[in-house]
Amino acid sequence: MNILFLTPPSPKNIRLFRSIDCSMNTKAAYLWQPYDYLIISSYAKKDDNVSFLDGTVDSLSKDEFYKKLIELKKTNWDIVFSCTGSGAYHEDVPILLEIRKIFFNSTICVLGDVFIDKWFIEDILSKDFDGIVYNPYHIDLNQISKIREKKLKDNTNKFDIESIITEPIDHPFLKDLKKKKVTVVDANVPRHDVFQNKGYSWPFNTKKRYTTVTTMWGCTYSCDYCNSGRMHPIAKTNENIIKEFEYLNEKGFKEIQFSDKVFGVPKVERKELLKKIIEKELAISFSCYFHPSMFDEELLELMKKAKCHTIVIGIDSANLKDLALHNRKVNENTLHKLIDKANELKINVCGDFILGLPHETEEDILRTIEYSKKLKIDFASFNVFALSPGSPDRTKAIQEGKIPENACEETLSNVTSSKHVSGDRLIELRRKANREFYFRPWMFFRRIRRLQSIEHLMIQLNQMVGIIKNNIV
Numbered sequence: 001m002n003i004l005f006l007t008p009p010s011p012k013n014i015r016l017f018r019s020i021d022c023s024m025n026t027k028a029a030y031l032w033q034p035y036d037y038l039i040i041s042s043y044a045k046k047d048d049n050v051s052f053l054d055g056t057v058d059s060l061s062k063d064e065f066y067k068k069l070i071e072l073k074k075t076n077w078d079i080v081f082s083c084t085g086s087g088a089y090h091e092d093v094p095i096l097l098e099i100r101k102i103f104f105n106s107t108i109c110v111l112g113d114v115f116i117d118k119w120f121i122e123d124i125l126s127k128d129f130d131g132i133v134y135n136p137y138h139i140d141l142n143q144i145s146k147i148r149e150k151k152l153k154d155n156t157n158k159f160d161i162e163s164i165i166t167e168p169i170d171h172p173f174l175k176d177l178k179k180k181k182v183t184v185v186d187a188n189v190p191r192h193d194v195f196q197n198k199g200y201s202w203p204f205n206t207k208k209r210y211t212t213v214t215t216m217w218g219c220t221y222s223c224d225y226c227n228s229g230r231m232h233p234i235a236k237t238n239e240n241i242i243k244e245f246e247y248l249n250e251k252g253f254k255e256i257q258f259s260d261k262v263f264g265v266p267k268v269e270r271k272e273l274l275k276k277i278i279e280k281e282l283a284i285s286f287s288c289y290f291h292p293s294m295f296d297e298e299l300l301e302l303m304k305k306a307k308c309h310t311i312v313i314g315i316d317s318a319n320l321k322d323l324a325l326h327n328r329k330v331n332e333n334t335l336h337k338l339i340d341k342a343n344e345l346k347i348n349v350c351g352d353f354i355l356g357l358p359h360e361t362e363e364d365i366l367r368t369i370e371y372s373k374k375l376k377i378d379f380a381s382f383n384v385f386a387l388s389p390g391s392p393d394r395t396k397a398i399q400e401g402k403i404p405e406n407a408c409e410e411t412l413s414n415v416t417s418s419k420h421v422s423g424d425r426l427i428e429l430r431r432k433a434n435r436e437f438y439f440r441p442w443m444f445f446r447r448i449r450r451l452q453s454i455e456h457l458m459i460q461l462n463q464m465v466g467i468i469k470n471n472i473v
Ligand code: SF4
Pocket: 219, 220, 221, 222, 223, 226, 227, 228, 229, 230, 261, 262, 291, 314
């Protein structure tokens, strides 16, 4: 079988990331590897031909991208996957239509965070796309490859295929949001070799030869402003992850970015996993997202022994209590214990902050900026609040007539002003936050002390230039 993965070029050459649960224009100079594609590729058989073209990481113009597609047309692709996202859906559609035209006989499945909302599901399916991938697991490539032929022959869009939407229905995950439980999946090793490109990076990497591993996709938490919170959590078995680590060691990978929204779930199993990784000497230097409420001394100690050097935690606001308004519960005491323990273990901490939550005034935002500087953390990521597809906040804004159903926005170019602060002012405040957080002598010396090698220094310098270019100047 021939399987082709595509990422469209991005408007104005921005570093736009598109996946099922997230769309973002990166704040520094990095671009994530397409972790959904990596997961889907684990369903390809050994002799399947898997190929990938990424117009964003290669900074292709639309014409250059189309030229490459015409070359690729020489192969008869059974399935073409393409992604889009709320950061550029309306700009992506003409490119997707061109893809449709070029690969007329192939099954084309799309994926992207916008497809949590019905408007976008209806829109893309009305444009002759064959399916929407809403879950990268349980993918039956053989069944998917037959959709197009049957659709053209029988003029139908009714297919009962797991993880794929082929007709305009409500997103399947929205039905039982309250019953979200971790399900365990048995999956093969993804095709890491296919998705290697020097252009991908992640600011916390300490080495350039890296790849992305997902141990749990989706999220066990359900914060109202986040569309990952709409995705049911699916965890790989420890046996599968150990096999993946054996493969990555064999291939000489030096660094891992875990794409898990919260690393360490399910906790008991993941502690066992870390013990096995340490015992079998498979540890590879890594960074990951972590939730403050997952704080557990033993877990953090095991992570450190398994070569974890950085954790990214959602702190979001100085006023942690008010986050409960958005269904997010973070205990200040636990947060401080986590930061202290990470400092004791010399694990770097990056705090994620949101500026302009709907209830926040400018004073609240300024308090968050001050708070970020008081914490003993190494990095801070300041995001302007945006209405994520599928989030209750977005549904409310549509109902109140504040935004149309087809509105797209992302955290770097917010178009919806919060109740108290305008969109332009939020962007200014984000610049101020970055300037004040990073340009401190204390921060400078801390960064120097934590450097591991010349390679690490070069990665950090590159990211710093990106932060200055995109967020400060
Ligand atoms: S914990 Fe993080 S990823 Fe999960 S729902 Fe909350 S903000 Fe989203």
